[in-house]
Amino acid sequence: MSKVIERPRYVCALGGAIGTIQSLPRAIPILHSSSGCGGNLAGALSGASGYNGGNYCGGQALPSSNVSERDIVFGGEGRLQEQIENTLKVMDGDLYFVVTGCMVEMIGDNVHAVTKRFKGEKLPVLAAETVSFKGNSYYGYELVLETLFRDFVEPAPVKDAGTVNLWGVVPMQDVFWKGNLGVLKSLLKKLGYETNTFFGQGETLENLKNSGKASLNIVVSDAYGIEAAKVFEEVHGVPYITVPLPIGDHGTSRFLRTVGKALGVDEIKVEKLIQEERKAYYPYLERLADVYNDLDFQRYATVVGDPNYTQAVTRFLSDDIGWLPELVVITDILGEEQKERVLASFGEYESGLRPEIVFDEDASSVVGYINRHWPQNQGQKYHKGFAPGVIIGSVMERDTAEQFKVPLLPVTYPISNRVVLNRAYVGYSGGLTLAEDVLSLVVAHR
Amino acid sequence: MDYIKHKVPPVREDRLMACQAYGGTCGDLSTESKKGCLYASKRTFSQTQGCQLNLSLGMISSMRDAVMVIHSPIGCGGNLIQNAGINKVFQKLRQESAVGLRWINTNLSEVDVISGGEAKLRQAVLKAEREFRPSAILVFNSCVPALIGDDIDGILDDLQKQVSAKIVPIHCEGFKTKIQATAYDSVYHGLIRNLVGEDNTAKPAVIRTPEEEIEHQAKISKTVNLLNVGSMSRIDEEELVRLLKALDLNVRILPSYSHPDDFTYAHEAALNVSICATHDDYFVEHFKQMYGIPYVLRTIPIGIANTNKWLRDIASFFGIEEQTEKLIAAETAELKQAIEPFKAEFKGKTAFLTGGEVRILTTAELLHNLGFEILGLRGYHFDKYGEILLDEYLEDVPNSEKAIFNIGSGQVFEQANLLSKITPDLFVGHIGVNGSAAKQGYPIFPLFGQSDDYLGYKGVYEVATRVSRILKNASFNKNLGKNTRLPYRDSWYEQDPFTYIDDSASIAARIG
Numbered sequence: 035m036s037k038v039i040e041r042p043r044y045v046c047a048l049g050g051a052i053g054t055i056q057s058l059p060r061a062i063p064i065l066h067s068s069s070g071c072g073g074n075l076a077g078a079l080s081g082a083s084g085y086n087g088g089n090y091c092g093g094q095a096l097p098s099s100n101v102s103e104r105d106i107v108f109g110g111e112g113r114l115q116e117q118i119e120n121t122l123k124v125m126d127g128d129l130y131f132v133v134t135g136c137m138v139e140m141i142g143d144n145v146h147a148v149t150k151r152f153k154g155e156k157l158p159v160l161a162a163e164t165v166s167f168k169g170n171s172y173y174g175y176e177l178v179l180e181t182l183f184r185d186f187v188e189p190a191p192v193k194d195a196g197t198v199n200l201w202g203v204v205p206m207q208d209v210f211w212k213g214n215l216g217v218l219k220s221l222l223k224k225l226g227y228e229t230n231t232f233f234g235q236g237e238t239l240e241n242l243k244n245s246g247k248a249s250l251n252i253v254v255s256d257a258y259g260i261e262a263a264k265v266f267e268e269v270h271g272v273p274y275i276t277v278p279l280p281i282g283d284h285g286t287s288r289f290l291r292t293v294g295k296a297l298g299v300d301e302i303k304v305e306k307l308i309q310e311e312r313k314a315y316y317p318y319l320e321r322l323a324d325v326y327n328d329l330d331f332q333r334y335a336t337v338v339g340d341p342n343y344t345q346a347v348t349r350f351l352s353d354d355i356g357w358l359p360e361l362v363v364i365t366d367i368l369g370e371e372q373k374e375r376v377l378a379s380f381g382e383y384e385s386g387l388r389p390e391i392v393f394d395e396d397a398s399s400v401v402g403y404i405n406r407h408w409p410q411n412q413g414q415k416y417h418k419g420f421a422p423g424v425i426i427g428s429v430m431e432r433d434t435a436e437q438f439k440v441p442l443l444p445v446t447y448p449i450s451n452r453v454v455l456n457r458a459y460v461g462y463s464g465g466l467t468l469a470e471d472v473l474s475l476v477v478a479h480r
Numbered sequence: 481m482d483y484i485k486h487k488v489p490p491v492r493e494d495r496l497m498a499c500q501a502y503g504g505t506c507g508d509l510s511t512e513s514k515k516g517c518l519y520a521s522k523r524t525f526s527q528t529q530g531c532q533l534n535l536s537l538g539m540i541s542s543m544r545d546a547v548m549v550i551h552s553p554i555g556c557g558g559n560l561i562q563n564a565g566i567n568k569v570f571q572k573l574r575q576e577s578a579v580g581l582r583w584i585n586t587n588l589s590e591v592d593v594i595s596g597g598e599a600k601l602r603q604a605v606l607k608a609e610r611e612f613r614p615s616a617i618l619v620f621n622s623c624v625p626a627l628i629g630d631d632i633d634g635i636l637d638d639l640q641k642q643v644s645a646k647i648v649p650i651h652c653e654g655f656k657t658k659i660q661a662t663a664y665d666s667v668y669h670g671l672i673r674n675l676v677g678e679d680n681t682a683k684p685a686v687i688r689t690p691e692e693e694i695e696h697q698a699k700i701s702k703t704v705n706l707l708n709v710g711s712m713s714r715i716d717e718e719e720l721v722r723l724l725k726a727l728d729l730n731v732r733i734l735p736s737y738s739h740p741d742d743f744t745y746a747h748e749a750a751l752n753v754s755i756c757a758t759h760d761d762y763f764v765e766h767f768k769q770m771y772g773i774p775y776v777l778r779t780i781p782i783g784i785a786n787t788n789k790w791l792r793d794i795a796s797f798f799g800i801e802e803q804t805e806k807l808i809a810a811e812t813a814e815l816k817q818a819i820e821p822f823k824a825e826f827k828g829k830t831a832f833l834t835g836g837e838v839r840i841l842t843t844a845e846l847l848h849n850l851g852f853e854i855l856g857l858r859g860y861h862f863d864k865y866g867e868i869l870l871d872e873y874l875e876d877v878p879n880s881e882k883a884i885f886n887i888g889s890g891q892v893f894e895q896a897n898l899l900s901k902i903t904p905d906l907f908v909g910h911i912g913v914n915g916s917a918a919k920q921g922y923p924i925f926p927l928f929g930q931s932d933d934y935l936g937y938k939g940v941y942e943v944a945t946r947v948s949r950i951l952k953n954a955s956f957n958k959n960l961g962k963n964t965r966l967p968y969r970d971s972w973y974e975q976d977p978f979t980y981i982d983d984s985a986s987i988a989a990r991i992g
Contacts, residue, residue, distance in 0.1 A: 036589040038604040039554070040611070041564060041582070046555025062967060068623055070531015070654035073890065074558050076912070081562030087915060091967035094890040094912050098528035102655050106627070120525035120980060124893055126969040136553055136624050137655050140593070167553040167588050167624060397564075398582075398611060429565030433580065448561045 036367070041397035041430055043339070043365050043447055044207060046166030049075040050174025051133040053083075056092040057205035057212075057233045058242070062127035063091065064159075066114045066145055067135025069100035082429075083447060084209040084454025090127075097121040101137060110138050114148050118159060122152075128239050129186070131178070132161040139165040160185050170367060172258050175204045179262035182232075182242065184269055190246035193272070198222065198297070199230045199248045201262070202255030203279070203460075207340065209449045213458030214279075218254065221461050224307055225290065225299060235456075246270040250297055254279050254289075256375040257341045257368060278379045281346040282465025283315055284353035311462045318466050319355075322473065331476055334420055335359040336404055337389075338427030339446025340366050341376040346460070347426050347445060347468070353384040354465055355473075359426075361407045362391045363400050365446075397430045401437060424472065441475040481765035487633050487649075489669040489762065491657035493519055496761075498659045498863040499887055503894070503978025506857070507881030510874060513867045518887075521983035529889040530912075531654030533622055534559050535663035539710045539759075540650075540671075541581060542737045544571055545615040547608040547645075548583040551601050551632065552622030556654075557585060570930055573714040574737045584608055588624055597625050598635050605636070609643040616675065616740035617645045626653040646740055648674045659861050660889055661836075665762040671735060672766055675743035703730040704794070705749045705773075707760045710736045711928040712935070719936035720755070720781065723791065726807050727800055735763075747771040751797050755780045755790070755935070756838045757865035779869060780838050781935050783846030784812055785876055811937045819850060822944040826851035829951075832884075832902065834858035834895060835910035835927040837866035841873045843908060843927060843934075843943075848877045850944055855902045856884030858895060860910070886977070892916040896966050897977035906951065921961020923954035 044050070048071055055063040056079075065072050076093045080086050088095060099117040101110040114132070121130060132149055145161045152159040162181040164174045179201065200218055205211045215234030222229045230241045230248065251266055251274035253259045263274035275296045280289035287308045294304035325331070335351050337344045337359050344362050351357040368376065373393060380391055392403055408420035423440040425431050429451050435442035444452055445459065445468070458464045483489050492498040499518035502509065512518060533550075537557055541548055550557040560583055568580030584607060586592075586600040601619070608617045621632050636647050650670040652663055678685060688696055704724060708717055721731050732749065734742055752767055752775040754760035764775035776794055781787040788808050795804035831852045833840040837859040844854045854877065859866060874880055884902065888894055892913050899907070899920050907914075907922040914924050925947050928934060933942040 036587050036591070036600075038584055038586045038600055038607060040584045040607065041561075042554055042585050042587070043561070044554065045558040045561070046553050049555045049558055065528055067528075068531060068655040069526075069529050069658050069889075070534060070660070071555075072528025073530030073912070074534045074654075075555060076528075077559030077562040078555075081559075082564070090965075093915060094527055094529065094892050095916065095967055096528045098526060100523075100526045100529070100658065102658055106655060116524055117526070124525055124969060124972050124980075125967055126965075126972075127967065137627065140624070140627050165590075166555050167593050168590050170554050432565040433568075448564060450562045451565055 037395065039395045042170075042395065043397070043428060043430065044171040045075050045078045046171070047164040047169045047174035047177065048133055048135050048166045049078055050171030050204070050207070051162060051164040051178045052092070052096065053079045053171065053206035054175045054178040054204070055131045055133070056089045058129065059238055060090060060128040061239070062121065062125045062130045063096055064118060064121050064130055064132045065096055065098035065135065066110065066117070066132055066138050066143065067098060067101065068137050069098065069102060071135045072096040072098050078448070079206050081450050083206040084449045084452055086206060086209075086454070091125065097125055106137060106141050109141060110143050111148050114143065114145065115151065118148065118152060122157065128157065130157060130159045132159065133164040136166050139163060158186060171207055172204060172366070175207070175258060176261045179259060180265045183262060183266045186243060187246045187270060188243050189270065190244065192247065193249045194247045195249050196226070197228045197230070197248045198250045198252055199232075199245045199272070200252040200254060201232060202253040202259040202276070202342070204258055205233050207447050208342065209447055209454050210457055210459050213456045214460040214464065216456070217458045217461040217464055221286070221290070222293070225294060225297075225304070227297065246272070248272055250275065252277060252293060255342050256345075256379050257366065257372050276375075279342040279346040279460060281459055281461075281468060282350040282354035283312060283462060284384060285346055285349045286311070286461050286465070315462045315466065319469065325477075329477075331473060333357050333422050333424045333476065334408070335423065336361040336363070336400070336420070336425045336427070338363045338365060338400055338425065338431055340364070341368070341379070343446045345376070345379040348380060348389055349383065350465055350468060351426070352387045355469060356385065358387070360387070360389055361403060362389050363403055364391065364393050365395055365397070367395060368393065400427070400431060400434050404434070404438060424475065426472065441479045443472050443475050481762070482769050484669065484672055484766055484770065488651040489665040492659040492662045492665070492861070492863070493657060495665070496863040498661070498861045500658050500861050500889060501981045501983070502862065502885070502887035503981050504885060505881060506870060506874060506883045506885045509862070509885045510867070510870050513862065513870070518862065520985040521981055522985065523888070523891070523980050524982050525893070525980040527891055527893060529658070529891070530660050532652040532657055532660055532663035532666055533557065533620055533654050535660045536620055536650055536652040536667050539663060539736060540618060540667050541583070542571060542710060543616065543618065543735075544575055544578050544737065544739045546740060547612050547614045547617050549586065549601070549604045549608055549617060549619045550583060550622065551586045551588075551597065551604070551619060551625050551630070553588045553624055554585055556622045557583065557620065570714070571737060575739070582612055582614070593624060593628055596628060597630050601630065601632060601635055602639060605639050605643065605647065609645055614645050616648055617643070618648045618650060618670070620650050620652055623653050623655045646674055658889070661758050661861060664759050667735070668763040668766070671743055672763070675740055676746050678744060699730060700748045701750050702728065703732060703749045704751045704753045705746055706731050706733050707752065707754045707763065708733055708736050709756055709759050711930065712736065713930050713932055715933040716935040716939065719933060719938045723807070723936055724753075724794070727795065727798070727804060729798070747773065749773055751776065751794065753794060756836070758836050758838050761865065780842050782839065782842040782939060783849055784815065784937070784940060785845055785849070786842045787936055787940075788812070815937045815940055818941050819944050822948060823851045825948060829853070829905040830855050831906040831908060832856045832899065832904040833908040833927065834913055836860050837862055838869060839927060841866070841869045845873055845876050846940060846943060847908070847947075850947070852906070854880060854883055855904050856886070856898060858886045858888065860889045862887045893968055893972065894977045896920065896968060897973055897975070900973045901977070906947065916966060918957045919960050919964045919966050921958050923950050923957060925950055
């Protein structure tokens with residue numbers, strides 16, 4: 035039986051699907067759901083994601099059939115048909131995508147039968163049953179990608195060796211998604227590849243449509259986007275690899291080696307790129323040589339959030355800036371197989387670190403794990419606790435950080451106490467940004 | 481009104497014949513509304529809105545020392561996530577030791593949908609009790625358990641024997657109504673049934689000597705329940721308390737940001753003072769029925785005219801007209817002098833307002849009084865309480881019959897179309913629709929805010945200063961207007977903004 039969750043850090047499949055579609059260029063989601071679903075999710079997709087707004091078509095602009103009690107009795111297919119017809123007249127998009135809420139699933143509406151009637155028209159109308167009691171935001175992301183790969187991406191028998199696709203960075207759930215995708219795209223460019231990221235700056239639906247000709251799909255996650263990659267492989271014959279989200283020198287160098295190997299790039303070329311990047315990276319960190327050591331900037335850290343970020347931040351803190359991220363709390367709902375893959379990404383640290391990793395969805399549990407890892411002072415004269423400490427987590431850790439009197443840097447979802455525009459934490463450049471943010475917190479907190 | 485013995489309150493479509501789709505003018509609406517058939521109109525193209533579950537959370541998630549249980553699949557109540565780290569600040573303005581937002585979602589899965597969600601509900605309530613030991617556990621029921629037929633009242637009755645927190649079931653299933661404001665009834669329904677009155681099984685009844693009893697009754701005879709709203713700031717509350725105290729009244733503030741215990745003696749009051757009929761009619765009518773407490777419900781104290789009306793309604797109940805007139809005279813004389821410079825500044829400027837019926841009509845009167853011409857209004861819904869205020873508005877604001885009146889919750893495509901045609905100098909909007917107007921380049925004054933003052937006499941001055949400030953530099957929105965695009969076809973702007981309102985059923989209802 036699934037668990038009840040105290041302060042979940044994700045919404046339902048419908049919410050994840052809306053967030054994903056509204057992050058595609060000129061795509062229009064059409065909700066076939068109760069009237070409140072979109073409004074209920076808007077805050078999670080905007081305010082909780084660094085004030086992302088609704089992009090082109092989100093928030094209260096989302097077309098929705100708004101089925102109510104009457105439709106529950108008589109069925110909502112007629113209303114959906116009318117809604118799609120009129121959406122095509124009013125809303126200006128290049129791709130329309132029907133997603134569903136719980137109620138229409140329970141009354142047995144067949145959305146595919148309805149959207150099929152729009153096949154062959156000028157504009158594509160896709161559909162996915164994003165039933166919310168079947169999964170959370172991440173499941174919605176997978177479903178949308180799977181549908182796009184099956185029904186929108188065109189078959190391409192001839193592959194282009196110089197093009198790859200990349201996903202696994204989930205819009206909204208990764209608050210820095212847009213900046214991050216941009217950094218990964220330019221990294222791969224340096225390796226000699228054109229990359230479709232589907233959601234990043236400058237991407238087009240045309241690129242997505244033609245993504246079947248890519249030679250490799252790179253899933254930058256050990257948890258998300260993998261089912262979609264299997265579908266892509268099955269439909270378009272493109273293989274995939276999974277690689278952890280990279281932050282800073284150690285993470286990104288591993289990323290480049292893994293991707294380079296999968297693409298058959300000459301090892302010397304990869305190492306040369308890594309050396310060049312390091313030559314740019316370390317002179318910045320070098321600036322801190324005095325202050326880091328004069329003021330003893332090393333900290334214990336607790337890292338809280340999704341599997342993508344927690345492993346990336348842990349490696350960065352441990353191996354790039356020499357901290358002690360000894361405790362990691364992973365807050366997503368994961369299956370056993372996912373947990374195994376995720377756990378494997380927390381290893382091989384240069385520092386020799388062996389962090390304690392726990393899986394727990396409840397926000398209030400974090401306090402207990404910190405107390406277990408660093409037992410509180412029971413009045414002893416000599417005591418070693420979570421000090422000096424820092425929490426890298428989400429805004430939900432605000433109270434926890436206050437309680438332990440340590441600074442908090444919100445990096446994982448939700449983030450409602452920072453405004454996020456094009457900031458990126460991945461890659462070498464993102465490592466410097468993270469170093470800036472986290473060390474600023476330490477100097478400001480003196 | 482007597483629905484309290486029922487488990488679930490009626491929806492507003494039935495109880496108030498509330499209308500959610502209309503396009504016309506203020507004058508037409510006043511006429512049409514009296515025919516009573518507007519509730520039947522609908523839209524053939526619609527955009528998403530909120531539901532009564534998320535408005536219920538907006539109203540009462542601020543309750544102190546409470547834990548919310550949302551009995552639903554994982555997405556319902558998603559808006560709470562954006563407030564997770566922030567809400568505490570506003571609670572702390574009421575109580576230093578406040579702990580902020582705590583909620584548990586029952587995370588209903590496919591298995592639960594087939595075999596029932598009762599076990600998860602039990603788990604969640606027991607977890608809330610065990611982890612947080614709150615004074616109250618508010619249980620919000622959603623669409624899915626309602627459709628699978630979970631007997632939540634039965635389970636909660638049973639659980640109440642095991643937990644010391646007071647359990648409050650709130651039946652706010654979204655699909656039951658398109659009038660979000662039904663949420664207010666659902667929340668009040670739960671609060672009245674479960675929090676009001678002493679629980680003599682838990683603690684002994686208070687025993688008073690005859691002298692103490694006389695003193696107690698004297699105090700009650702001068703006590704009012706001031707019913708606040710979730711969108712209201714602490715500064716607004718302070719302004720209203722200031723005015724009521726000037727009339728020698730004791731003030732108890734309910735329901736937003738209250739403590740569960742604040743309700744225990746809520747029936748020990750002489751008068752219920754509402755600031756919003758949309759928000760409170762269910763509560764005050766029931767308190768009148770159950771405890772014989774009369775109420776003041778007509779208007780919200782926004783702007784001079786409506787603040788005066790609000791105070792006079794209260795005064796006439798207590799028979800303190802003379803004292804009140806003195807207060808009004810002193811306050812308005814001082815205020816009128818203070819706002820005089822703004823009148824010249826705003827003269828000839830135009831405004832468009834959108835939000836709840838009560839708030840927009842009174843804020844429109846305020847802006848009119850400051851010199852603005854009001855070009856149009858959009859109400860979330862419209863019912864008999866709006867009708868009363870609209871008629872007063874038509875009287876207070878000359879030549880307002882021709883101004884646009886559009887009814888719809890969200891439905892920003894209609895708003896965008898209207899704004900492309902009537903181009904006001906200022907847009908006054910409810911949260912959720914301001915971003916859309918911003919992308920059309922308009923200067924925007926938010927209709928309400930949890931950190932700012934809007935109400936009472938002070939509110940008039942503060943609104944004037946903020947509007948003046950906002951109009952001084954609208955570059956941010958102008959840039960957005962020039963460089964972004966709303967997701968509508970150009971052809972949409974050429975059409976009638978009310979093209980997708982289908983009132984055939986309402987015409988049929990009128991003829992039939």
